[in-house]
Amino acid sequence: MADNNNLPPGFRFYPTDEELVVHFLHRKDGFLPYHPDIIPDLDVYPYNPWDLEGKALSEGSKWYYYSRKMQNRVTESGYWQPMEMDEPIMSSSGRKLVGMKKYYVFYIGQPPAGVWTSWIMHEYRLPDSGSSSSRSSSRKRGQPKLDKWVICKVYEQRNDDDDGDDNETELSCLDEVFLSMDDFDEISLPN
Secondary structure, eight states: OOSOTTSOTTOOOOOOHHHIIIIIIHHHHTTOOOSSOOSOBOOOTTSOGGGOTTTSEEETTEEEEEEEOOSOOBOSSEEEEEEEEEEEEEOTTSSSEEEEEEEEEEEESSTTSOEEEEEEEEEEEOOGGGSOHHHHHSSOTTOOOOOOEEEEEEEEOOTTOSSSOSOOOOOOHHHHHHHHOSOGGGOOOOO
């Protein structure tokens, strides 16, 4: 699934964090139908991030997929190291917590001596209280608890791009020179 084969021509998959959690992850976790079924299930952790092409939904230079939340985030070549704390994802009204987002950086090698790379993963999960209670109450005693679903967004961060979005306009060298000048009276143009 290298391209958006399930989307009509001209459509792009460019969801907000809230849309990923509410319209995709919540429905998947609750065993509810969701359409279109465009995000594939993928056990990401055995794959290196550069091997996701053709396995995950791609939109530009970003890959999206469902996975089970795991403690072991080790691949053949390295590991995903978590960064800082979880970030809350609030509803657009700002009144309700709809999900959590965790950032990871991919390191090549063995922990803790791995080498940092520019590969970033956002792992979206439902808040702990938002999991399906009917599913957990119907679980029989002695059955192992299933790992919860998460949505992962993986991309390679470019040096000129701090957050992985493709919407920023890049200034030319000439634009930067003119913007850095404080006084335009000092500019002398040839006759």
